[in-house]
Amino acid sequence: MDKKITKLSYTPQGEKLKLTEKQEEELLIVYSENEKGFLEFKEFYNPEITYSKNDFIIPIRSVYGGIAGIEENITFANIIGSTDDPKPFGYTVWLDLMQDALIEFLGDKTYVEFYLGNCVTDKKFYYKDSDTEIIDDSKHCKGVIVGGHIISGDTPSEIAQGSTVYLLPICNKHNGWYDRKGIVKKYMKATASQDNPIYAIILNNYFQKE
Structure with a gap:
């Protein structure tokens, strides 16, 4: 379909x-x-x-919230309802x-790569x-x-x-780790510290139309 882009002002971070x-x-x-x-x-x-009339296609610059440096261990989960394809x-x-x-x-390309x-x-x-927290040993971290x-x-x-909403680099297997029926809690963890932080892209989730 021909996409109709909704033009909104850029966030301060999006401008950059x-x-x-x-x-x-x-x-x-x-x-x-x-x-x-x-x-x-x-x-x-x-x-x-094919999106509905209630859906708005918006450029990244209008919703980009910058980068978060996370310096503590975190628990996080996938978003349900975006698509059946985990990629x-x-x-x-x-x-x-x-x-x-x-x-x-x-400022460090080698580290970022x-x-x-x-x-x-x-x-x-x-x-x-x-x-009770359980680890599924049948699953393996792999894929693109x-x-x-x-x-x-x-x-x-x-x-x-x-x-x-955060954007993090995770493998394709972890990206599909959720119960589409929303019955079983499936989630992930990451270890972080001041010396070894995790960096996430922030996306604005909720805002009023202009």
């Missing part, structure tokens, strides 16, 4: 992004209008999907964005049976690295109002 023409065309995010007239994160734009469309371009933004932020070449998780797959869109906490879910 140095994007190629290809990145400008492909780094798109879909937001949906809720009953209050606010736009909420839905998914990365996929040209194979976001155009994932290589999203990794390009992360690389460019992190090089600008850190190493960082983005690895899954930031502790390589384990967690889930809960009632309140993608820019996975995640939320903090141990509960994969659709985005709640006010939540922050």
Whole structure:
């Protein structure tokens, strides 16, 4: 389908992004209008999907919230409801964005390339049976690295109002680690410290139309 881009003003961080023409065309995010007239994160734009009149295709510069340096151990989960394909469309371009933004932020290309070449998780797959935490030893951290869109906490879910959406480099297996029925809590963990932080791209989730 021909995509209709919703033009919004750029965020202060988005203004600073140095994007190629290809990145400008492909780094798109879909937001949906809720009953209050606010736009909420839905998914990365996929040209194979026909979107409704309540969906808005928005350039990355309009929702980019900068980079978060996380210096403590974190638990995080996938977003439910974006797509049945655990690999976001155009994932290589999203990794390009992360690389460019992190090089600008850190000034160390060699480290950034190493960082983005690895899954930031502790390589384990967690889930809960009632309140008991269990590690699924049948799952293995492998596959291509993608820019996975995640939320903090141990509960994969659709985005709640006010939540922050993060973009982290994780493997394709971890990116598909959630129960589509939303019954079983499946989540991931990552180890971080001041000496070994995790860097995440921040995407604004919830805002009012202009």
